[in-house]
Amino acid sequence: MGIVQAELFIVCSGPEMGQSDQRVTMSVVRHCRRASVPVCVMGSAVRAVAMSGHISRGTDHWTRLPANNEMATQVEFSNAIFVEDSNITCCSGELGAMDFALDWVSSRVSANVSARIRNFLLVSSARSANRAQTCTVADTYKCAPKRLQDIIGMMLQNLEDPVPVASLAGAVGLSTRQVERLFALHLSTSPLKFYRARQLEQAKILIEDTNMSMTEIAIACGFSSLSRFARAFRKRYGVSARALRSASFPHADAKQPGQASVHGGGNGLIQSGRGHNVYGM
Numbered sequence: 001m002g003i004v005q006a007e008l009f010i011v012c013s014g015p016e017m018g019q020s021d022q023r024v025t026m027s028v029v030r031h032c033r034r035a036s037v038p039v040c041v042m043g044s045a046v047r048a049v050a051m052s053g054h055i056s057r058g059t060d061h062w063t064r065l066p067a068n069n070e071m072a073t074q075v076e077f078s079n080a081i082f083v084e085d086s087n088i089t090c091c092s093g094e095l096g097a098m099d100f101a102l103d104w105v106s107s108r109v110s111a112n113v114s115a116r117i118r119n120f121l122l123v124s125s126a127r128s129a130n131r132a133q134t135c136t137v138a139d140t141y142k143c144a145p146k147r148l149q150d151i152i153g154m155m156l157q158n159l160e161d162p163v164p165v166a167s168l169a170g171a172v173g174l175s176t177r178q179v180e181r182l183f184a185l186h187l188s189t190s191p192l193k194f195y196r197a198r199q200l201e202q203a204k205i206l207i208e209d210t211n212m213s214m215t216e217i218a219i220a221c222g223f224s225s226l227s228r229f230a231r232a233f234r235k236r237y238g239v240s241a242r243a244l245r246s247a248s249f250p251h252a253d254a255k256q257p258g259q260a261s262v263h264g265g266g267n268g269l270i271q272s273g274r275g276h277n278v279y280g281m
Contacts, residue, residue: 006037008104012097013043015064015209022048029054032087040082040100042093049088050075058090059083062133066202067209070220082129092133102126144186147172151179151191159199162222165191200236203229207245214241 009032011025025045032039033054041049046060050072057076060068068077082091082100091100103126106114118126137153144152151168168191169179183191203221206212212220218229233241 007108009037009039011039011041011043011045012093013041013045015044017044017048025049026052029088036087038087038089038104040089040091040104042091042097046090047071049090050077055085055088055090057083057085058088059092059133060090061092061094061096063205064209066205067212070206070212070216071210078130079132079134080130081127081133084129096127096133098123099127099129099131103129141186145182147174148179148182148186151182152194155195156198159202160220160222162195162199196232197236199223200233203233203241204237204244207241214245217241 009028011028013021013025017025021044025041025048029039029041029049029052031037042060046058047064047068049055050058050068053074055075057078059065059078059080059082062079065077065079068075080092081096082089082103089100091097098121102114102118102123105117106126114126118124137149137156141149141152150172154163154168154171165179166176169176172179174182179191183189183194187194189197199221203217206217206220207214210217214229215226218226221229223229223232230241237244
């Protein structure tokens with residue numbers, strides 16, 4: 001594949017990427033490595049780059065971070081808008097793509113041009129790279145007492161290896177009974193049920209976004225046995241974990257050629273198709 005000369009390549013891809021699309025993506029990434037040209041990846045291209053060993057840190061859309069942490073353990077993923085590692089920038093996508101573009105224009109062209117673009121788009125300001133994509137625990141549970149927020153934060157950081165409620169309570173200077181009252185009063189649930197719901201939510205993401213086995217997912221989400229995980233998952237979502245996996249990947253091995261689109265910005269078309277896009281600017 002011939003690759004146009006550009007000051008920046010942007011690889012936009014959907015949630016899944018077939019082998020042919022991965023080859024196109026990695027060809028662009030390797031070209032940019034050799035030529036020291038910046039390249040920004042988002043979508044499934046992030047995981048392709050991470051699995052290939054081209055980055056040691058990065059980001060992705062927050063819904064895919066749990067899956068990425070399990071699939072590419074050698075990469076440090078953060079809940080940031082975009083993360084630069086050498087000449088490769090991982091972007092969270094969605095509105096994060098606009099934040100990256102505005103930052104790139106500001107640093108490579110001028111802050112004044114970036115401001116004019118923001119004014120045209122009716123955007124008052126651009127978020128910085130290290131700005132968190134999602135709300136913090138404090139934002140999400142802002143009506144809850146600070147110590148309850150702290151407990152929730154510890155729970156979310158320890159989904160794979162759950163911390164006993166007594167230990168969580170002790171960490172914030174409360175008794176187990178006091179913690180139970182806080183959960184009942186502010187969240188209308190118990191600490192154990194809240195913890196389990198968050199574990200199952202992560203399991204659902206891993207089922208939909210990765211090819212991890214059910215046993216691996218059960219372990220990653222804090223379940224001691226596959227059967228226990230299967231029962232809990234069906235009870236919460238009304239469908240078995242395996243049925244959800246089948247629905248998420250109905251034709252996993254039936255990728256058709258010609259699904260990737262690779263474009264060279266204003267420098268001309270490289271290759272066209274549909275599904276994934278690479279732009280050179």
